Amino acid sequence: xxxxxxxxxxxxxxxxxxxxxxxxxxxxxxxxxxxxxxxxxxxxxxxxxxxxxxxxxxxxxxxxxxxxxxxxxxxxxxxxxxxxxxxxxxxxxxxxxxxxxxxxxxxxxxxxxxxxxxxxxxxxxxxxxxxxxxxxxxxxxxxxxxxxxxxxxxxxxxxxxxxxxxxxxxxxxxxxxxxxxxxxxxxxxxxxxxxxxxxxxxxxxxxxxxxxxxxxxx
Amino acid sequence: xxxxxxxxxxxxxxxxxxxxxxxxxxxxxxxxxxxxxxxxxxxxxxxxxxxxxxxxxxxxxxxxxxxxxxxxxxxxxxxxxxxxxxxxxxxxxxxxxxxxxxxxxxxxxxxxxxxxxxxxxxxxxxxxxxxxxxxxxxxxxxxxxxxxxxxxxxxxxxxxxxxxxxxxxxxxxxxxxxxxxxxxxxxxxxxxxxxxxxxxxxxxxxxxxxxxxxxxxx
Numbered sequence: 001x002x003x004x005x006x007x008x009x010x011x012x013x014x015x016x017x018x019x020x021x022x023x024x025x026x027x028x029x030x031x032x033x034x035x036x037x038x039x040x041x042x043x044x045x046x047x048x049x050x051x052x053x054x055x056x057x058x059x060x061x062x063x064x065x066x067x068x069x070x071x072x073x074x075x076x077x078x079x080x081x082x083x084x085x086x087x088x089x090x091x092x093x094x095x096x097x098x099x100x101x102x103x104x105x106x107x108x109x110x111x112x113x114x115x116x117x118x119x120x121x122x123x124x125x126x127x128x129x130x131x132x133x134x135x136x137x138x139x140x141x142x143x144x145x146x147x148x149x150x151x152x153x154x155x156x157x158x159x160x161x162x163x164x165x166x167x168x169x170x171x172x173x174x175x176x177x178x179x180x181x182x183x184x185x186x187x188x189x190x191x192x193x194x195x196x197x198x199x200x201x202x203x204x205x206x207x208x209x210x211x212x213x214x215x216x217x218x
Numbered sequence: 219x220x221x222x223x224x225x226x227x228x229x230x231x232x233x234x235x236x237x238x239x240x241x242x243x244x245x246x247x248x249x250x251x252x253x254x255x256x257x258x259x260x261x262x263x264x265x266x267x268x269x270x271x272x273x274x275x276x277x278x279x280x281x282x283x284x285x286x287x288x289x290x291x292x293x294x295x296x297x298x299x300x301x302x303x304x305x306x307x308x309x310x311x312x313x314x315x316x317x318x319x320x321x322x323x324x325x326x327x328x329x330x331x332x333x334x335x336x337x338x339x340x341x342x343x344x345x346x347x348x349x350x351x352x353x354x355x356x357x358x359x360x361x362x363x364x365x366x367x368x369x370x371x372x373x374x375x376x377x378x379x380x381x382x383x384x385x386x387x388x389x390x391x392x393x394x395x396x397x398x399x400x401x402x403x404x405x406x407x408x409x410x411x412x413x414x415x416x417x418x419x420x421x422x423x424x425x426x427x428x429x430x431x432x433x434x435x436x
Contacts, residue, residue, distance in 0.1 A: 001220070001221045002219070002220065002221065003219045003220065003221040003223070003224040003355065003356075003358075003359045004246075004250070004356070004359060005221070006221040006224075007250045007253055007352050007355060007356055008250070008253050010253075011253075011255060012255050012259075023425070023426060026426075027411070027426060027428055027432060028222075028432060030411040030415050030428070031411050031428050031431060031432045031433075032222070032225045032226070032432075033411075034408045034409070034410075034411055034414065035225055035226050035228075035229075035405070035406060035408065035431075036351070037229060037230050037366060037406075039368070040293065040296075040315055040319075041230075041311070041315050041406075043408060043409050043414070045414055046414055046415070046416070047411075047414060047415040047416070048415070048416050048417070048418075048419075048420065048422075049415065049416070049417045049418070049424070050417070050418055051417070051418070052417075052418040055418050055419070075258065078258075093259070097258055097259050101258075124343060124368045124371065124391065124392065125342060125343020125344065125346075125347050125391075126343065126347060126350075126366060126368050126391075126392055128343075129343050129344060129347030129348060129351065130347060130351040130354075130366070132344075133254070133347065133348040133351050133352075134225050134351075136348075137221065137225060137355075138221075138222070138225055140221075141221045141222060148255060148344060148348070150257070150342045150344050153342065163418075163419055163420060164419040164420040164421070165420050166420065173342065173343075173344075174342065174344055187253070188253060188255075188259075190252045190253065190261060191252070191261050192252075193245070193248040193249050193251075193252055193265075196252065196261070196263055196264055196265060197248050197264070197265040197266070197267065198264070198265070198266050198267070199266070199267045199268070199269070199270075200266075200267070200268055200269070200270040200273050200381075201266075201273070201381060201382040202264075202266065202381060202382040202383050202384065203382070204266075206267070207241070208241060208244075208245060210245055210248070210249050213249060213253075214245060214246060214249045214250075215249075
């Protein structure tokens with residue numbers, strides 16, 4: 001697969017089949033992950049695959065509890081606003097996101113594979129996120145969808161207990177779900193570059209606009 | 219470029235030419251960045267390109283001061299150990315990293331382009347790092363090297379003042395340097411997957427080994 005296709009079409013893909021992810025694909029996912037940089041090349045990372053039904057069965061209720069907390073706190077205002085004005089494009093986008101994230105929570109146990117990433121000696125995230133994102137991109141090249149979630153932060157101790165994570169210097173960074181999509185791949189709509197990018201100072205003129213994505217599936 | 223080549227060969231590339239990065243390449247870098255996911259698709263990000271010699275001239279001394287602090291604090295023990303036993307493979311690797319990072323500091327003003335990433339509403343890094351890493355991968359597909367650094371954290375206020383970053387909800391995530399390499403691309407050596415990956419529990423058997431990288435330039 002062309003690199004630009006991978007970069008443009010690796011988007012949160014939560015509607016997936018329960019079909020297992022073959023070992024050869026798991027190898028590609030992890031071997032791409034460890035090629036990422038880390039601060040001072042410390043490689044202070046640890047990757048935990050979860051595919052055991054018993055472990056998923058313990059994690060599922062924890063995840064759903066975290067999502068309930070999330071909707072009732074951080075996202076409450078945004079959801080209330082969306083429900084008050086459901087025809088607004090922003091509201092439609094919000095409710096689409098909520099439905100997709102809820103789908104993951106409700107079907108947690110039927111996802112074939114999860115990847116949990118942990119790191120040491122890193123406050124910025126820069127020593128674990130490139131690796132996690134490489135994992136998602138490598139999965140994409142094999143036709144496997146992924147979705148990144150950090151909401152286990154809301155019940156960190158419960159999650160760590162299930163996985164047997166020692167209570168020491170290892171920090172949880174993210175959980176990625178994997179699965180073969182039921183739908184199609186596409187380029188995610190985004191606010192265009194020239195609305196979020198500047199040059200040489202906070203409000204400095206970028207010097208160009210990019211009205212349409214530079215890659216399309218057509 | 220094939221996606222796997224991009225994932226395997228995008229490594230810190232600090233020895234670069236002063237040649238400018240063309241506008242078309244800058245567009246590809248930024249447009250790939252914004253395709254990344256962000257928590258709740260919030261897109262709470264802001265990207266700042268820096269190529270003005272005057273701005274680089276103000277940032278260079280700040281960056282060098284940050285690096286001096288870094289070597290004398292976080293990395294002090296590792297460098298002392300490397301100097302005490304310079305033939306050890308670990309020491310050789312450490313000093314190589316130090317030389318490479320020092321090269322960036324000493325030549326800061328001669329890099330043609332920097333990208334500063336800022337984000338809102340994100341403590342995990344997961345809503346800005348995939349975008350920053352997409353930028354590095356997209357640059358790679360155009361033959362442009364990159365190196366990620368977060369050390370401006372050590373003099374955050376000074377850096378924000380130079381760039382005019384308002385003192386509000388925007389958090390600095392990372393700075394990426396760009397440039398056309400003077401050397402060659404290659405696959406970075408890493409601790410193999412089976413030493414840093416597990417299955418279903420913290421020390422659970424992964425079930426496979428990956429003795430050699432699954433992609434090579436040969």
